[in-house]
Amino acid sequence: MKHLRTLEDLTLEQLEKLLSLANEMDKISLKQSEPPITVANLFFEPSTRTKCSFEMAQKELGLHSLHFETNFSSVQKGETLYDTVKTLESIGVKAVVIRHPEKAYYKELENINIPIVNAGDGAGDHPSQSLLDLLTIQQEFVIFQGLHIVICGDIRHSRVARTNANILRKLGSKVSFAGPEEWMDREITKGNVISMDKAVKEADVMMMLRIQTERHDMSEGWTKEAYHEAYGLTVGREKLMKKNAVILHPAPVNRDVEIASELVECDRSRIFKQMKNGVLVRKAILAYVLNLLEVKKYERVI
Numbered sequence: 001m002k003h004l005r006t007l008e009d010l011t012l013e014q015l016e017k018l019l020s021l022a023n024e025m026d027k028i029s030l031k032q033s034e035p036p037i038t039v040a041n042l043f044f045e046p047s048t049r050t051k052c053s054f055e056m057a058q059k060e061l062g063l064h065s066l067h068f069e070t071n072f073s074s075v076q077k078g079e080t081l082y083d084t085v086k087t088l089e090s091i092g093v094k095a096v097v098i099r100h101p102e103k104a105y106y107k108e109l110e111n112i113n114i115p116i117v118n119a120g121d122g123a124g125d126h127p128s129q130s131l132l133d134l135l136t137i138q139q140e141f142v143i144f145q146g147l148h149i150v151i152c153g154d155i156r157h158s159r160v161a162r163t164n165a166n167i168l169r170k171l172g173s174k175v176s177f178a179g180p181e182e183w184m185d186r187e188i189t190k191g192n193v194i195s196m197d198k199a200v201k202e203a204d205v206m207m208m209l210r211i212q213t214e215r216h217d218m219s220e221g222w223t224k225e226a227y228h229e230a231y232g233l234t235v236g237r238e239k240l241m242k243k244n245a246v247i248l249h250p251a252p253v254n255r256d257v258e259i260a261s262e263l264v265e266c267d268r269s270r271i272f273k274q275m276k277n278g279v280l281v282r283k284a285i286l287a288y289v290l291n292l293l294e295v296k297k298y299e300r301v302i
């Protein structure tokens with residue numbers, strides 16, 4: 001059974017193959033299989049990018065998407081996550097994509113016999129986001145070795161920060177952090193915290209993070225203006241960035257908080273490229289967990 005619960009589910013070789021498959025995804029056409037394969041999308045937390053790009057990926061792969069409305073499901077009657085997923089497995093769903101507020105929710109799904117694709121677990125991991133970030137960085141710089149990536153902002157509450165820091169280090173990048181001391185996470189940031197002013201001068205990639213107000217009270221002493229001035233990517237700081245350095249952000253963006261509004265679509269910004277890559281990466285993930293390249297006939301489109 002192939003899952004994607006964290007990037008630990010992949011060897012580095014498998015991860016590299018997934019990125020290479022994602023890069024090819026707009027050149028590959030997958031033929032419909034009969035009967036169609038159904039994937040269920042279970043989102044217990046709000047999402048725009050991850051949910052919609054998994055749905056786009058499913059459409060483009062000729063899969064059927066089963067929409068699961070948490071608020072109108074038997075979750076409201078107390079049905080557990082395990083029983084919900086077991087039910088979907090029983091009625092013929094072949095894989096589930098799950099976003100859930102609980103960290104490592106997938107541990108309660110160990111006896112499930114269909115692939116689990118983690119679309120974000122609380123402050124735990126966000127493997128598909130990380131893969132699309134890696135794809136975007138790879139398209140820009142080709143190799144990860146020797147790059148300096150600075151992850152900025154609310155590190156402690158961010159699943160994106162943790163997943164990216166771990167994998168980028170494994171791939172040979174130097175990873176530093178900038179942001180308020182109280183939002184650092186010693187487990188990953190210890191000894192690698194730098195100031196924003198140093199970050200913009202040294203980074204190849206400035207990875208800006210949204211303040212995760214759904215997981216803590218942003219007020220902790222900060223107004224939006226004060227935060228922007230102290231730790232935001234301001235117009236002034238952007239001018240100090242290296243010639244070829246780029247800006248990433250998983251989005252949604254809080255404009256004029258972690259990043260100046262006018263930088264969101266500036267020449268260095270790859271924020272919307274990341275979203276476009278999100279569909280390619282999610283197609284590759286679904287193809288990987290469902291073995292689509294083996295069960296479906298596929299062809300290259302020139």
Ligand code: CP
Nearest residue numbers: 047048049050250251
């Ligand atoms: N980046 C990301 O996960 O966005 P959504 O919450 O909109 O899916």
